[in-house]
Amino acid sequence: MSGSPEAAGVQPVPALFFARVERRYRQAEGAVEILRGADLAIWPGELVALVAPSGAGKSTLLHLAGLLERPDGGEIYVGGQPTAAMADAARTRFRREEMGFVYQFHHLLPEFSALENVVMPQLIRGLARKEAKARATELLSFLGLGKRLVHRPAELSGGEQQRVAIARAVANGPRLLLADEPTGNLDPSTAGHVFAILLSLVRASGLAALIATHNMDLAARMDRRVTIRDGLIKPLD
Ligand code: ADP
Ligand code: MG
Numbered sequence: 001m002s003g004s005p006e007a008a009g010v011q012p013v014p015a016l017f018f019a020r021v022e023r024r025y026r027q028a029e030g031a032v033e034i035l036r037g038a039d040l041a042i043w044p045g046e047l048v049a050l051v052a053p054s055g056a057g058k059s060t061l062l063h064l065a066g067l068l069e070r071p072d073g074g075e076i077y078v079g080g081q082p083t084a085a086m087a088d089a090a091r092t093r094f095r096r097e098e099m100g101f102v103y104q105f106h107h108l109l110p111e112f113s114a115l116e117n118v119v120m121p122q123l124i125r126g127l128a129r130k131e132a133k134a135r136a137t138e139l140l141s142f143l144g145l146g147k148r149l150v151h152r153p154a155e156l157s158g159g160e161q162q163r164v165a166i167a168r169a170v171a172n173g174p175r176l177l178l179a180d181e182p183t184g185n186l187d188p189s190t191a192g193h194v195f196a197i198l199l200s201l202v203r204a205s206g207l208a209a210l211i212a213t214h215n216m217d218l219a220a221r222m223d224r225r226v227t228i229r230d231g232l233i234k235p236l237d
Contacts, residue, residue: 013079014042015042016077016210021039021064022035022036022072035228045203045208046209046223047224048226049226050225052228052229058228062179062210066178067083078098096125098174099178100176100207102198104181108161108165108168113151114149114164115137115150117168122135136149136167136171137149140164142201143163143164143201159193163197166198170207174207177202177211178211179209179212182213
């Protein structure tokens with residue numbers, strides 16, 4: 001058998017699909033409506049920039065996509081699976097197996113080397129140490145850190161720390177990469193460099209990515225740009 005999934009009669013499934021998603025926060029002054037029936041589909045291999053002003057709800061959207069928060073209405077499908085009613089344990093397992101996260105701050109374990117930081121999530125997933133090390137070495141080398149494997153985070157530059165965080169995020173071969181202003185804490189030239197490596201990694205691995213950024217130059221290098229407006233996710237161009 002060869003050919004596309006369509007030819008085989010299999011419908012392609014979005015890596016991430018928001019269907020009429022609602023999210024509001026209740027506060028003393030009343031409810032803050034972040035999403036009011038937002039739709040979004042991200043397909044395998046697609047790189048989507050999430051560009052919106054501070055406070056618009058970018059982190060909220062990423063937390064929903066990452067199953068760290070539950071929607072107040074609507075459904076979130078990851079790889080075709082509905083998640084809104086999933087039990088917490090199943091959501092945690094799903095998050096660990098299907099998703100990678102990169103934050104503005106690297107959140108690496110300070111006592112461990114770059115290599116160990118990338119090995120760890122693979123051991124938690126159940127991989128043998130030897131294979132986990134081989135994969136971590138390959139990933140870090142791809143990210144230009146082949147000579148930094150045994151360095152601890154404090155011995156690395158900001159751009160290097162962030163590249164280790166990226167390697168850690170994709171160590172388990174996720175379906176979906178979620179990144180919240182991943183280069184927001186770096187100087188512009190380092191940000192551009194880290195971003196270029198992130199893009200080539202996403203391209204090489206075929207995963208889907210949703211990346212929040214304030215930087216329009218970086219957003220312009222992705223496949224598509226979306227924003228949050230009037231509680232909806234809309235194309236930005
Ligand atoms: P962004 O990442 O785009 O800056 P956020 O998603 O962090 O935006 O926040 C969107 C809005 O929701 C902000 O007004 C913020 O104050 C509010 N908000 C975020 N998280 C909470 C929370 N846990 N409780 C109450 N309000 C929140
Ligand atoms: Mg934010």
